[in-house]
Amino acid sequence: MKILGICGTHKRGEVKSSSEWFLKVALEGAQEKGARTESIRLINYNIIPCTACNRCFCGQLCPLLENSKDEAKIVFDKLAEADALIFSSPVYAYKMPAVVFNFIQRTRPLHEKERADIWGTEITAYKCNPFKGKAVGNLAVGAGLGLEGTLYDLFHYLKAMTATSVACAGIALYEPEIKNLCMVNGKFAMKHELMKEMLDKDIPGYEENENAIAMARAVGRQVFDIASSDLFKGVAEIMRF
Numbered sequence: 001m002k003i004l005g006i007c008g009t010h011k012r013g014e015v016k017s018s019s020e021w022f023l024k025v026a027l028e029g030a031q032e033k034g035a036r037t038e039s040i041r042l043i044n045y046n047i048i049p050c051t052a053c054n055r056c057f058c059g060q061l062c063p064l065l066e067n068s069k070d071e072a073k074i075v076f077d078k079l080a081e082a083d084a085l086i087f088s089s090p091v092y093a094y095k096m097p098a099v100v101f102n103f104i105q106r107t108r109p110l111h112e113k114e115r116a117d118i119w120g121t122e123i124t125a126y127k128c129n130p131f132k133g134k135a136v137g138n139l140a141v142g143a144g145l146g147l148e149g150t151l152y153d154l155f156h157y158l159k160a161m162t163a164t165s166v167a168c169a170g171i172a173l174y175e176p177e178i179k180n181l182c183m184v185n186g187k188f189a190m191k192h193e194l195m196k197e198m199l200d201k202d203i204p205g206y207e208e209n210e211n212a213i214a215m216a217r218a219v220g221r222q223v224f225d226i227a228s229s230d231l232f233k234g235v236a237e238i239m240r241f
Contacts, residue, residue, distance in 0.1 A: 004082035005039035008089030008100040019141040023088035029220030045071040056109035056125035079130035084227040091142030097180035133236030136228040143177035166223035
């Protein structure tokens, strides 16, 4: 079994990300069960925003997927190769980051493929709906507020794509994340003496948060267990009609 991890951080390249680190922990939990895993950051792919041209709805090719500068198809192909998925995102304005919303909106051709199977129409924008019948885990990582909204943002989308959310965890990294929010280039940058006094101490990093690590690992293990279940596979097959 292969499980793909999708990280929604806006940090690029090798810049450290707590949401990616906990995604790694979740995938390690799945590896302990025997899964093969891969992890990607959406921000590292050039995913051009949907132009609402409606071609995919009408059974035509998506022009963006035919654009050599667009890399959404690379991500779709990775989704199609995976047996299960785990999303992990930081909290932005009490919601998922824009890079995740942009990606979700680009999956309209996949949604239309799902609808076409019911309507009996032909959709050729992409070869399949790579979410169909898959177990999905979801992590939200932040200081505290907004974890619920970040987790909930995926719910209706996954349901529409006939994927099943089987494990969610909102991980509050209160002290290290509050300190991180007040830092620029590794230095305290907020002009607030009281905050500086409260945060100018040795605060354990998120890598030392045993509760958070256990939560993330449990998500990975749960996704593997459900995706491996004969009953889950059977119900997913029935739902294919």
